[in-house]
Amino acid sequence: MSTLTVPPLLSSPRDDAMHLYRAFKGFGTDTSAVINILAHRDAAQRALIQHEYRALYAEDLLKRLTSELTGKLETAVLLWMHDLPGRDAIIVRQALIADILNLETATEVICSRTSSQIQVFKQHYYAKFGVHLEHDIELRVSGDHKKLLLAYVSTPRYEGREVDRNMVEKDAKALYKAGERRLGTDEKTFIHVFSERSAAHLAAVDSAYHNMYGNSLKKAIKKETSGHFEHALKTILQCSENPAMYFVKVLRKAMKGLGTNDTALIRVIVTRTEIDMQYIKAEYLKKYRKTLNDAVHSETSGHYRAFLLALLGPNQ
Numbered sequence: 448m449s450t451l452t453v454p455p456l457l458s459s460p461r462d463d464a465m466h467l468y469r470a471f472k473g474f475g476t477d478t479s480a481v482i483n484i485l486a487h488r489d490a491a492q493r494a495l496i497q498h499e500y501r502a503l504y505a506e507d508l509l510k511r512l513t514s515e516l517t518g519k520l521e522t523a524v525l526l527w528m529h530d531l532p533g534r535d536a537i538i539v540r541q542a543l544i545a546d547i548l549n550l551e552t553a554t555e556v557i558c559s560r561t562s563s564q565i566q567v568f569k570q571h572y573y574a575k576f577g578v579h580l581e582h583d584i585e586l587r588v589s590g591d592h593k594k595l596l597l598a599y600v601s602t603p604r605y606e607g608r609e610v611d612r613n614m615v616e617k618d619a620k621a622l623y624k625a626g627e628r629r630l631g632t633d634e635k636t637f638i639h640v641f642s643e644r645s646a647a648h649l650a651a652v653d654s655a656y657h658n659m660y661g662n663s664l665k666k667a668i669k670k671e672t673s674g675h676f677e678h679a680l681k682t683i684l685q686c687s688e689n690p691a692m693y694f695v696k697v698l699r700k701a702m703k704g705l706g707t708n709d710t711a712l713i714r715v716i717v718t719r720t721e722i723d724m725q726y727i728k729a730e731y732l733k734k735y736r737k738t739l740n741d742a743v744h745s746e747t748s749g750h751y752r753a754f755l756l757a758l759l760g761p762n763q
Contacts, residue, residue, distance in 0.1 A: 460495035463466060463488065467496070475517045478750045481524070485535035486757035490530040492598060497528070520751040523713045524624045527720075527758070532568040533561065534718055536575050539568075543583045550588065554655055555697065556594055559690060561646070568599060572704070591634045592675040598642035599683070605645040618660040619655040628673040641680055642698070646687035654685060655658065686720070691726035694719055695734055698727070698742075708745045716743075720758045728763065738762050 458466065470477040470484075488496065500508040503730050509528055516524055526534055542549040560568065572580045576746050584596050610665070618640050625636035653664040668680045685693040694715050701711035719727055731739040740762035743755050756762075 448526070450523050456473070456731075460492060461499045461503070463492075463496045464499040466472065467500065467508070468504055468689045471511060471515050478516070478520070479753070480755055481512075481515070482750060482754045485524060486754055487575065492529065493528055497593060514718070518751070518755055519709050519713065519747075520608055520749075523717060523751065523754055526713060526717045531718070531721060532564065532571040533575070535564070535568040536572040538714060538718070539580070540572065540583070542738075547720070548587055550565060553588075553708075554592075554596070554675055554679045555672055555682060556714075556718075557600060558679050559686045561606055562602070563606060565600050566603070588675075589674065591619055591638065591672075592679060594634075594644060595679050596637045599679075600656035602642050603649075604643065607645065608647045610628060610648045612649045612651075615651045615655050616659075618644065618648075618652045619659055622652070622656065622667070623660055626667050627660070632671040634672070634676070636759070637668075637680060648732075653688065689730070691723055691730045694723075694727050696729045698739065699735065700732065702746045709747075712746070716755055718759055724759065732763075736737060 465482055467481060470480040472569055484496075485493065497508045500506065500511075509525060512524055512528070513521065526537070529537060535556050539553050542553040542556075557565065560633065564688060568582045572578075578599055584593060584600070589594055620634050622640060625633035636739070644652070656662070656667070658665045665681060665684060668677055668684065671679060685696075697711060698715050701715070703709040715727075716724075728739045731737075731742070735742070740759050743759065744752060747755060
């Protein structure tokens with residue numbers, strides 16, 4: 448569900464390609480024109496613009512954008528030019544092969560995606576990089592965190608809203624026995640439940656757990672696990688209940704305190720704009736009594752700010 452509104456009198460992808468070419472010509476780039484076109488085109492339109500640009504000018508538009516733009520704006524625009532699964536593949540691959548592993552980012556992307564999104568992004572991953580996602584996880588991740596991610600990316604999960612109440616209760620009991628009730632933690636049970644159950648089922652398990660044991664499953668995870676494994680479990684759980692609120696927290700953390708984590712800011716805005724940005728904006732306003740647009744406006748500047756705000760759409 449996109450929040451992008453395409454300006455009236457929408458030009459064709461061919462016209463867009465010609466306008467972009469003109470924006471690159473002469474002394475300096477007309478960056479505003481580039482933003483006005485690209486920020487208001489959906490994934491299918493962006494793909495057609497790239498196709499037309501190559502046909503007209505025998506040049507790759509992404510390469511041209513790389514040479515015309517710089518810094519954070521370049522990072523954001525280049526990520527935006529890909530479709531959703533292609534983007535996820537790029538983000539996770541970069542996180543897993545970096546000299547300093549960014550397991551937090553890889554975990555966020557993998558554990559916040561639905562089963563069907565993961566299947567498509569795995570195909571893109573292999574097509575782009577010639578290796579399976581599982582291979583890179585196997586190589587770069589360790590321990591229970593690795594076991595959970597491998598199980599999560601390879602298990603198809605039901606995506607409907609129906610739940611089996613008996614099964615929900617069974618899982619709540621199993622998780623209690625595997626964690627709070629015993630000395631030490633039976634991580635296998637957590638991995639099994641969190642990688643195989645649907646989002647609706649997990650949300651129901653959380654509610655049943657609270658009713659049965661007077662404690663939230665999130666608190667139990669915090670008490671019983673740690674590090675990246677804890678982060679992965681909490682991400683799966685939060686996204687089963689309210690993915691928009693999960694991303695609100697990631698955005699808030701990126702903008703809180705001294706300095707801004709622009710990588711996280713770009714990642715969330717660019718990857719969620721065509722999925723659930725209107726819900727994220729509504730949750731942000733509800734939780735912090737400030738619009739997300741205003742928060743982004745105060746943390747960014749220049750063309751980079753203009754581009755992110757264009758993706759966010761109306762300030763509401």
